[in-house]
Amino acid sequence: MEPKLQQAAIGVDLGGSHARAAVVTVAGRILTQARARVADDRRPEAVVARIVEVVQDALAQAGLGLEEIHGLGVGVAGQVRGASGVVANGPNLGWREVPLADLLEQALGTRPRVANDLDAIAWGEVRHGAALGHKEVLVVYAGTGVGGAFVIAGQAHHGATGVAGEIGHVKVRGPDGAACGCGGRGCLEAYLGGKNLSERLRREAIAWPDLMEAAGGQLDALHPGVVESLFVRGDARALAMWRELGEMFGDVLAHAVTLFNPSLLVLGGTVAEGCPELMRLARERLGQRASSVSLEALSVVAAQLGDDAGVVGAASLGRMVFESKDGGS
Amino acid sequence: MEPKLQQAAIGVDLGGSHARAAVVTVAGRILTQARARVADDRRPEAVVARIVEVVQDALAQAGLGLEEIHGLGVGVAGQVRGASGVVANGPNLGWREVPLADLLEQALGTRPRVANDLDAIAWGEVRHGAALGHKEVLVVYAGTGVGGAFVIAGQAHHGATGVAGEIGHVKVRGPDGAACGCGGRGCLEAYLGGKNLSERLRREAIAWPDLMEAAGGQLDALHPGVVESLFVRGDARALAMWRELGEMFGDVLAHAVTLFNPSLLVLGGTVAEGCPELMRLARERLGQRASSVSLEALSVVAAQLGDDAGVVGAASLGRMVFESKDGGS
Numbered sequence: 077m078e079p080k081l082q083q084a085a086i087g088v089d090l091g092g093s094h095a096r097a098a099v100v101t102v103a104g105r106i107l108t109q110a111r112a113r114v115a116d117d118r119r120p121e122a123v124v125a126r127i128v129e130v131v132q133d134a135l136a137q138a139g140l141g142l143e144e145i146h147g148l149g150v151g152v153a154g155q156v157r158g159a160s161g162v163v164a165n166g167p168n169l170g171w172r173e174v175p176l177a178d179l180l181e182q183a184l185g186t187r188p189r190v191a192n193d194l195d196a197i198a199w200g201e202v203r204h205g206a207a208l209g210h211k212e213v214l215v216v217y218a219g220t221g222v223g224g225a226f227v228i229a230g231q232a233h234h235g236a237t238g239v240a241g242e243i244g245h246v247k248v249r250g251p252d253g254a255a256c257g258c259g260g261r262g263c264l265e266a267y268l269g270g271k272n273l274s275e276r277l278r279r280e281a282i283a284w285p286d287l288m289e290a291a292g293g294q295l296d297a298l299h300p301g302v303v304e305s306l307f308v309r310g311d312a313r314a315l316a317m318w319r320e321l322g323e324m325f326g327d328v329l330a331h332a333v334t335l336f337n338p339s340l341l342v343l344g345g346t347v348a349e350g351c352p353e354l355m356r357l358a359r360e361r362l363g364q365r366a367s368s369v370s371l372e373a374l375s376v377v378a379a380q381l382g383d384d385a386g387v388v389g390a391a392s393l394g395r396m397v398f399e400s401k402d403g404g405s
Numbered sequence: 406m407e408p409k410l411q412q413a414a415i416g417v418d419l420g421g422s423h424a425r426a427a428v429v430t431v432a433g434r435i436l437t438q439a440r441a442r443v444a445d446d447r448r449p450e451a452v453v454a455r456i457v458e459v460v461q462d463a464l465a466q467a468g469l470g471l472e473e474i475h476g477l478g479v480g481v482a483g484q485v486r487g488a489s490g491v492v493a494n495g496p497n498l499g500w501r502e503v504p505l506a507d508l509l510e511q512a513l514g515t516r517p518r519v520a521n522d523l524d525a526i527a528w529g530e531v532r533h534g535a536a537l538g539h540k541e542v543l544v545v546y547a548g549t550g551v552g553g554a555f556v557i558a559g560q561a562h563h564g565a566t567g568v569a570g571e572i573g574h575v576k577v578r579g580p581d582g583a584a585c586g587c588g589g590r591g592c593l594e595a596y597l598g599g600k601n602l603s604e605r606l607r608r609e610a611i612a613w614p615d616l617m618e619a620a621g622g623q624l625d626a627l628h629p630g631v632v633e634s635l636f637v638r639g640d641a642r643a644l645a646m647w648r649e650l651g652e653m654f655g656d657v658l659a660h661a662v663t664l665f666n667p668s669l670l671v672l673g674g675t676v677a678e679g680c681p682e683l684m685r686l687a688r689e690r691l692g693q694r695a696s697s698v699s700l701e702a703l704s705v706v707a708a709q710l711g712d713d714a715g716v717v718g719a720a721s722l723g724r725m726v727f728e729s730k731d732g733g734s
Contacts, residue, residue, distance in 0.1 A: 224664075228562060236668035237701060242663055245663055246659075247694045251693070258698075327576070330575075331575050334572075334574055335660070337569035367587065
């Protein structure tokens with residue numbers, strides 16, 4: 077085996093539309109990768125078959141066999157019950173109580189470490205990205221949904237049942253707040269999540285000509301970045317909307333920072349990346365609303381790994397399990 | 406040495422008015438104890454002299470020498486900078502940047518583990534009280550002030566700079582909220598802390614005859630328990646106040662439970678113990694406002710150790726350091 081292939085691990089990122097697998101070096105570099113569509117058939121056995129295909133494809137490109145791999149990790153868009161690898165609830169896949177680790181072990185002959193996709197992303201940023209070297213980290217992703225993950229004493233924090241870090245489901249409004257995909261009302265994600273926010277923009281565009289114009293007259297082209305561009309041009313309505321959402325997001329970040337006292341807050345996801353002014357407002361609010369002692373040691377940075385964080389982090393989680401079994405040899 | 410004295414540790418609880426020391430068995434039972442007033446002279450050297458006295462008094466009662474002790478821990482009402490044992494800010498003692506661990510090591514010849522008093526209390530409940538056997542615990546104390554501590558993966562969680570768990574300083578109101586002892590505004594403690602709440606009651610009593618009457622006409626006798634008794638009798642104003650505070654407290658508990666996914670929430674402190682109806686309202690609100698998945702595995706219980714939690718927990722923290730150095734011998 078070439079030196080660069082030594083100790084490579086496989087990371088899989090499983091979302092509602094695609095499965096992606098990558099062979100990742102010990103330094104967090106992606107060597108080879110493959111991607112397959114899962115949106116056409118999301119039954120667990122079909123999705124597992126797609127995952128097996130992309131894993132074998134990525135391995136073949138690297139000229140490696142599965143037996144040469146130092147760990148296999150899967151990040152999945154859903155709530156995972158601890159070390160069991162059971163996906164309790166994966167709304168984008170339509171899954172409830174799917175024993176993904178068991179199914180993949182039967183199909184591949186190797187047991188994967190299955191984790192929530194945001195835990196995998198957070199772990200990627202901690203091991204190979206923006207949070208390298210930090211032991212107390214809060215990673216928050218504002219993308220299609222809003223999620224978070226904590227690293228505590230250098231370890232991914234899962235909580236009692238593996239659902240820690242659900243920052244998108246902290247309530248920012250009362251029982252009459254906006255409906256959320258989780259079944260609750262008033263969750264942060266119901267306002268800040270890209271899916272929900274874009275739906276709101278489509279509803280408001282009818283009575284907001286400047287928004288419609290900025291989207292080129294196309295409802296389908298509406299996304300949070302369009303409001304960001306209006307904000308930059310001084311549009312009063314965009315200003316009010318960003319101020320409302322910035323305060324909401326900043327308050328929840330402040331709660332989390334006050335309670336956990338991290339040294340680093342990493343902000344990522346398409347909404348965070350596409351809306352720097354909204355993030356500036358949220359950070360301002362965070363600075364006003366977290367306890368002063370928790371702010372003394374806090375840095376706020378952007379995520380570094382972008383779309384690769386999921387596979388890189390999943391590979392790293394898989395490698396961790398492998399090394400704990402194998403003594404790191 | 407008698408068997409019951411084997412492996413005894415010393416715990417010290419240092420507040421703004423008194424220092425208390427106890428000799429504590431490995432099972433968490435208090436063998437002997439001593440107490441001294443520190444309120445008359447709170448200069449660090451004077452307080453250290455009082456601590457030395459109570460430690461030596463408790464040891465003498467037990468017939469033990471300091472060299473026979475398996476660890477020394479101190480819980481102090483203030484923010485402690487990690488393992489350095491420096492009290493960064495102890496408002497009730499009037500301390501800033503006091504190197505308490507160094508001072509006690511010079512005076513006693515043994516280096517103590519110094520921790521925030523609520524971290525010590527939480528640790529006491531985890532090792533010997535309500536949270537025995539749980540690895541993911543949130544302990545919240547609503548007493549004179551409001552504080553909290555997390556146990557994560559079986560370990561006390563201190564955060565990047567030792568100020569994690571400051572649940573009393575999560576903001577529940579905007580920048581025009583009530584002033585808090587921390588210098589901020591709108592903190593939970595500014596409303597729910599016994600000191601601040603009693604001050605509010607004294608202000609409101611002038612225009613609230615039933616409250617004044619329930620306190621026997623004495624402003625000094627006003628405390629949160631008086632409102633609790635009015636609530637039980639169906640007093641409309643007490644009802645409104647408890648509903649407001651219950652929602653406030655329940656919301657913050659919900660944020661913490663959603664973010665952190667504990668299996669156990671322990672509620673303690675004089676306000677929690679003296680106001681069961683207020684706690685019932687807070688728990689109801691928690692059940693409505695935390696993410697549904699984080700509630701599945703959650704139990705809520707009352708603290709068990711009462712006033713002893715501080716010394717018992719401090720002794721346990723001290724023992725932990727001792728055993729890590731000494732291989733548990």
